[in-house]
Amino acid sequence: MEDAAFIARLRGGDETAYRDLISRRHVAMVRLAMVFCRIRETAEEVVQETWITVFTGLDTYTGEGSLPSWISGIVVNKARIRAVRDRRMVNFSDLAAAEAGPDAADLDPGWFSGAGRWAEPPAAWSGITPETEASDRQLLLHLSEAIDALPPAQRAAVLLRDVQGTAPAEICQMLEITEGNLRVLLHRARLALRARIDALITPARFTAGGGGNSL
Numbered sequence: 001m002e003d004a005a006f007i008a009r010l011r012g013g014d015e016t017a018y019r020d021l022i023s024r025r026h027v028a029m030v031r032l033a034m035v036f037c038r039i040r041e042t043a044e045e046v047v048q049e050t051w052i053t054v055f056t057g058l059d060t061y062t063g064e065g066s067l068p069s070w071i072s073g074i075v076v077n078k079a080r081i082r083a084v085r086d087r088r089m090v091n092f093s094d095l096a097a098a099e100a101g102p103d104a105a106d107l108d109p110g111w112f113s114g115a116g117r118w119a120e121p122p123a124a125w126s127g128i129t130p131e132t133e134a135s136d137r138q139l140l141l142h143l144s145e146a147i148d149a150l151p152p153a154q155r156a157a158v159l160l161r162d163v164q165g166t167a168p169a170e171i172c173q174m175l176e177i178t179e180g181n182l183r184v185l186l187h188r189a190r191l192a193l194r195a196r197i198d199a200l201i202t203p204a205r206f207t208a209g210g211g212g213n214s215l
Helices: 004-011 015-037 040-056 067-085 092-100 130-148 152-163 168-175 179-207
Strands: none
Touching: 004 015, 015 040, 015 067, 015 130, 015 152, 040 067, 067 168, 130 152, 130 179, 152 168, 152 179, 168 179
């Protein structure tokens, strides 16, 4: 999706490449826009404006950052402008500071590795069956809902870092927050999501006869 050949196809007006990019990125872009706009219809309008900017401004993409990060930056800028116009704008850095709290003293560093992965990931299913596949799809749906239920700054941090894989420095610049705030936002969000997963997986696995695997 981000190699030189794909970007060349986009710049050449390849409709298939356009459709591929939209199908992979549109939903995530709307979710990101909703952090600022809060109303889905408004977020959809912001994303439509973003796509126009992306496809008419591909020559301005330098390749210094990833293509998704470049697109996300456009979404954030347009969503901020729209929120100000609609008088719904809240200073994001203040919001992030409030959600992060005065310090990170209550955060247990043992939960996650330095790369942000769980130190003890959920245990794997003992076998693949139609029932477990259906349960996994349901889990992904619940996880998506849990992300959307996070406080705005935590949600933006998770969407950009964990869902889209944006580099921390790019996120900080995009959201105008400090690296310390980003670390705490991600930690709090990941703990909330892990708690949601714990609540869903453990009884499901026990019921499915997976030997009562624990996390």
